Amino acid sequence: MLGFYPVRVLPSKTAILPVNPTFLPRSEDEREMCTRTVYCTNIDIKISQAEVKNFFESICGEVTRLRLLGDHMHSTRIAFVEFAMAESAIVALNCSGMLLGSQPVRVSPSKTPVRPRVTHPTLH
Template sequence: VVDCRVCGDPNSILRFAFIEFTDEESARAAVSLSGTMLGYYPLRVLPSKTAIAPVNPTFLPRSEDEREMCSRTIYCTNIDKKLTQADVKHFFESICGEVHRLRLLGDYQHSTRIAFVEFAVL
C-alpha cells in the first residue's frame, strides 16, 4: 500500500477509505475481497476513480506515473474498528500481494473504519 485516506463524517459508520497499491494486480485482488468478513463486518471494496488526492483538480494525476498509481489503489469501507493498520495490511498482503502503502482512517466512536490500499505491482 502506497497511501490510504479515510473520508466522510467521523461520527458516521458510512465512512470510506482510499487505499493506493503499488500495482494494478494487487488492487484488482483487493476488489475481489468485497464481502469478505474482516473483524465483525463485511468489507466493501470498490475500484477508485482517482488516486489519493485532494479534490482540487490541480492535484489530480497529471503524469503517467500518477495515473498508474491510481490503478493500483483501492478504498475499503466497513473495517472493524478493533483492527490495527498492521492487521489490515496483513489481510490484503496475504490474499492480494504486496501492499506498498496503507492508510487506515476513522475514529473509535464508530464501529467501522475505512482504508486506502495501494499495491506494489500491477
C-alpha cells in the first residue's frame, strides 16, 4: 500500500545494464561535460539531427554537440545532447514527456560525455 492505494510491482521489460567502463568520464573535463549532457530515448525514427538540435535549443539553450544514434531495426532512436551551459541541461530534463515528432521524448542526465568521433584510417 502507498497511502490508500495498492501498489503492483511488475518485472522490468528492459534489462538494467551497467555502463561500459570505457564510456565513463576519464578526466575532470569529461566529468564537467557530463553535467552539461543529457541522454534522450524514445526519439521518433523520422526525426533528423537538426530537428533534435532545434527542439532543445528553442527550449533550453545552445547545443554544442549532439550524437543521434539508432538503426532501422528499432522503432525509436537515442541521442546524447551536450549544452554550452549546465543550466541548459537541467532545463532539458523538464522536456521529458514532451512530443518530439510523434513520440514523447524521455530525457535523463547522461553518465557519459559525448566524445568527438575518432576517425580511423582505412587499411588498403
